Amino acid sequence: MMNIVYQSTRGGESGVTSSQAILKGLACDGGLFMPNRIPKLDISMKELAGKTYQETAYEVMKLFLTDFTREELKACIDGAYDGKFDTEAIAPLAKADGAFYLELFHGSTIAFKDMALSILPYLMTTAARKNHLDKEIVILTATSGDTGKAAMAGFADVKGTRIIVFYPKNGVSRIQELQMVTQKGDNTGVVAIHGNFDDAQTGVKRIFADKELAREMEEKGFVFSSANSINIGRLVPQIVYYVYAYGQLLHSGEIADGEKINVTVPTGNFGNILAAYFAKEMGVPIGRLICASNDNKVLYDFFRTGVYDRKRDFLLTISPSMDILISSNLERLIYLSTGCDPERTAGLMADLAERGEYTVTEEMKERMADFLGGFATQEEDKAAIRQVYKDTGYVMDTHTGVASAVYQKYKKDTGDETKTVIASTASPYKFARSVMEAVGDSRLPEDEFAVIDLLNQVSAMKIPGAVEEVRTAPVRHDRECDAEGMKETVRDILGLNVI
Numbered sequence: 487m488m489n490i491v492y493q494s495t496r497g498g499e500s501g502v503t504s505s506q507a508i509l510k511g512l513a514c515d516g517g518l519f520m521p522n523r524i525p526k527l528d529i530s531m532k533e534l535a536g537k538t539y540q541e542t543a544y545e546v547m548k549l550f551l552t553d554f555t556r557e558e559l560k561a562c563i564d565g566a567y568d569g570k571f572d573t574e575a576i577a578p579l580a581k582a583d584g585a586f587y588l589e590l591f592h593g594s595t596i597a598f599k600d601m602a603l604s605i606l607p608y609l610m611t612t613a614a615r616k617n618h619l620d621k622e623i624v625i626l627t628a629t630s631g632d633t634g635k636a637a638m639a640g641f642a643d644v645k646g647t648r649i650i651v652f653y654p655k656n657g658v659s660r661i662q663e664l665q666m667v668t669q670k671g672d673n674t675g676v677v678a679i680h681g682n683f684d685d686a687q688t689g690v691k692r693i694f695a696d697k698e699l700a701r702e703m704e705e706k707g708f709v710f711s712s713a714n715s716i717n718i719g720r721l722v723p724q725i726v727y728y729v730y731a732y733g734q735l736l737h738s739g740e741i742a743d744g745e746k747i748n749v750t751v752p753t754g755n756f757g758n759i760l761a762a763y764f765a766k767e768m769g770v771p772i773g774r775l776i777c778a779s780n781d782n783k784v785l786y787d788f789f790r791t792g793v794y795d796r797k798r799d800f801l802l803t804i805s806p807s808m809d810i811l812i813s814s815n816l817e818r819l820i821y822l823s824t825g826c827d828p829e830r831t832a833g834l835m836a837d838l839a840e841r842g843e844y845t846v847t848e849e850m851k852e853r854m855a856d857f858l859g860g861f862a863t864q865e866e867d868k869a870a871i872r873q874v875y876k877d878t879g880y881v882m883d884t885h886t887g888v889a890s891a892v893y894q895k896y897k898k899d900t901g902d903e904t905k906t907v908i909a910s911t912a913s914p915y916k917f918a919r920s921v922m923e924a925v926g927d928s929r930l931p932e933d934e935f936a937v938i939d940l941l942n943q944v945s946a947m948k949i950p951g952a953v954e955e956v957r958t959a960p961v962r963h964d965r966e967c968d969a970e971g972m973k974e975t976v977r978d979i980l981g982l983n984v985i
């Protein structure tokens with residue numbers, strides 16, 4: 487098997503092993519780690535069709551994480567994808583209204599972030615052991631609502647790690663907030679920031695790049711890493727479910743061997759849909775990658791015009807986990823579309839930081855032609871949820887609703903009837919109020935849990951354990967800070983101020 491090594495999209499690091507890239511999270515020049523090539527699957531789709539999720543995970547991940555031994559990787563996979571998921575399939579497909587909903591919300595925090603964040607702690611602690619790391623790993627995470635909880639669920643009380651999560655104070659759903667502030671584990675820290683997700687993510691990136699702080703941390707025996715989708719240890723496990731979905735469709739006879747499928751993904755930070763692109767490049771027969779945005783439609787505009795322009799109002803919507811104007815993982819696609827030119831990539835990212843926009847060339851645009859942008863307003867989102875519910879009884883959450891609406895529009899506009907997998911990224915229970923408004927109930931009780939009980943009456947879905955848990959759990963975190971105060975807050979939580 488050929489070794490894969492990783493390099494920064496901005497050129498500052500190269501020849502980094504997969505375990506080192508996972509430990510670091512972000513490259514030291516602020517770039518993202520990319521494999522030196524995207525490996526091809528060395529097993530046919532037909533053979534994959536009969537495999538379990540765990541077996542599929544091994545077939546995909548072994549090709550990227552080439553410095554992990556077979557035993558190490560299998561132990562990580564078996565530790566992650568177990569009874570924490572409420573279904574043996576881990577990522578089941580539900581057929582509704584002519585599309586296949588790939589349900590990625592059966593993990594412990596009921597959002598798709600569990601797919602990668604249940605394995606990341608295993609990968610990271612294995613990587614620490616392999617690299618003889620003698621420091622405590624401090625995971626710094628910005629969250630638009632789902633990453634933070636999923637990361638804490640994975641890292642809580644994991645020896646040798648601490649985790650600090652920043653979330654936008656008024657930018658998450660009630661259940662998302664409750665999930666975070668009730669988090670157990672002595673090594674967890676939760677901070678509400680007075681700002682939006684972009685402020686949180688930019689602040690975290692700034693802390694990572696702070697050389698002085700890094701020195702201070704080192705002296706005290708700490709080292710930073712990231713659980714955000716900028717970490718290659720997030721991206722690689724996310725490729726698995728697209729490969730698995732194709733195998734399942736083949737296995738059940740819904741598609742013929744080699745038949746192309748389209749994929750529609752509700753997108754924020756561009757991590758999930760980038761994983762689908764990697765699956766395609768590995769050899770999975772995928773046609774179009776339809777990138778669905780909410781009203782924060784930077785990506786829709788980008789794929790249409792070639793101009794990435796974040797200079798616009800940040801809108802709070804009913805799909806808060808997609809309320810993002812700076813989609814970090816797009817940098818990886820930009821890098822690929824330059825023909826892996828770190829200088830040009832760094833130049834464009836500098837434009838974004840300094841001028842709030844950048845423009846790609848026609849040639850680069852052509853290299854991204856597999857992607858198509860679409861967006862849905864909040865009304866269209868709700869209408870899609872309502873329509874699929876009325877027609878089929880299937881209830882989806884507000885993020886999946888965006889993808890569903892965009893898929894319907896795409897089909898109408900193009901007449902393309904290619905079978906389509908829609909990434910279903912959260913349980914409707916996580917956004918119960920908006921979902922209940924969508925299915926047609928306009929007078930809802932004040933109490934969030936009363937709304938959840940109403941949703942339970944209309945949907946065939948059981949109330950997940952993750953929701954029952956926060957019904958009564960005591961609040962354990964109440965820290966808040968301004969975006970400018972993030973660094974001091976981190977120093978305080980880590981006790982760096984104490985002599």
Ligand SMILES: *Cc1c(COP(=O)(O)O)cnc(C)c1O
Nearest residue numbers: 632754755756757758807885911
């Ligand atoms: C994070 C998230 C998204 C966006 O995924 P990206 O990988 O950031 O594009 C969509 N839906 C839900 C429910 C999420 O939690």
